[in-house]
Amino acid sequence: MSDLRPKHIEQEYSLYMDGVSVSFDGFKALNNLSLYIKPGEMRAIIGPNGAGKTTMMDVITGKTKPDTGTVLFNNSVNLIEHDEASVANIGVGRKFQKPSVIESLTVFENLELAQKGGRGIWQALLHSLSNERAAKIDETLELIALSDKKYEMAANLSHGQKQWLEIGMLISQEPELLLIDEPAAGMTDEETMKTAELFKKLAKKHSLVVVEHDMDFIAALDCKVTVLHEGSVLAEGSLESVQNNQEVIEVYLGR
Ligand SMILES: Nc1ncnc2c1ncn2[C@@H]1O[C@H](COP(=O)(O)OP(=O)(O)OP(=O)(O)O)[C@@H](O)[C@H]1O
Ligand SMILES: [Mg+2]
Incomplete structure (x- = not known):
């Protein structure tokens, strides 16, 4: 397939999201959002309620069409042109919060x-x-x-075990890129830590984008963190660096 990346981007990306905006009745749920995920990378996405995390996943999976921006899978597939079923077939798996076992x-x-x-x-x-x-x-x-x-x-099964089964069902479809929204919600602390271990194993074979509010879980993932706020990237880097970022602190404390 032909390479759809802008000429100046040389890196291989599993997911290349650039300048993506989405409006709902004039309200910008995503505002010039960019996110670049390398093959086999695990990325944690955090941010306050309403930051646009789920909307971002809706755009990647073809559920919501952006007003502007680029969304590429493996540098060559324009995900914006595909519907949800087709995005799943191409190799992008999504796990919703509620298990569907x-x-x-x-x-x-x-x-x-x-x-x-x-x-x-x-x-x-x-x-x-x-x-x-x-x-x-x-x-x-x-x-x-x-x-x-x-x-x-x-x-x-317990709630946590159902979530793991659901993740097992998802990887049975052999997706290259996995999108997982709030996996630790409702889990015990022990299940949460086991889930982090599971994801670290998955990251060797898949690219993973994980949205979560639980900071102990994020810390256990031990990966690069992107902070979303008002539909844009507010900060990106190690968990420690974003937790010490003054703007991030203000966004979380100001609520
Ligand atoms: N289909 C929709 N129609 C109208 N507004 C929407 C729609 N989907 C999302 N929004 C709005 O867009 C904003 C971003 O929502 P989104 O669900 O992406 O946030 P989030 O970061 O996932 O939040 P949370 O942490 O609570 O799950 C919110 O203000 C939400 O109300
Ligand atoms: Mg959400």
């Missing part, structure tokens, strides 16, 4: 249904799985620490 199926069956190139529900339930597919599911179970819950009904 099927409670009346086992953990294994949920992962089977989610697999890339997977079969429909009836085929999945009536026919046995190829060894290769079965091995992939075991690998995913191991990654999301649910191997011992393989045949458990999803309904019986």
Whole structure:
């Protein structure tokens, strides 16, 4: 595919977002927002309520069309031209806050249904799985620490375990870029820390953009942090550097 980057950008990016603005009835939810994510990078996005974090994900996934700006995937795919289903097919996976696991199926069956190139529900339930597919599911179970819950009904999982299953289902579709909105919400402290460990493992194979309010979780991710405020990037850098940034302190304290 042809390279759509502006000529002066030489770096390879998994996600290249530049000068993106979105208005809702004249209110600028995103205001000249830029975000550049390298392949295999994990990036944490923080910012007060209403900063535009979820709207940013809506734009990347084709749910909301920006008024202006550029959104490229792997330097070559113009995501603005694609709808939600197509963006998912191209390799951008999104996890919403509310888990969408099927409670009346086992953990294994949920992962089977989610697999890339997977079969429909009836085929999945009536026919046995190829060894290769079965091995992939075991690998995913191991990654999301649910191997011992393989045949458990999803309904019986804790909130945190359901979130992990959902992440497992998401990676079963083999996305290159993962967008995850508030994964630690409602989790116990222990689940939160385990989730950070899981994400650090995922970042080796995928690019990850993680929105979260929980600062202990962000600290555990140990990655570059972008602070959004009023639809723009207010600060970017290590967690320590943004926490010591005077403008960031004012934005958080002024609320
Ligand atoms: N579809 C919409 N129509 C009108 N206004 C919207 C729409 N979606 C978002 N907004 C507004 O845009 C602003 C940014 O919202 P957004 O949900 O992106 O913030 P956020 O950073 O995700 O906040 P939170 O931390 O509370 O999840 C808010 O003022 C919100 O009310
Ligand atoms: Mg949000």
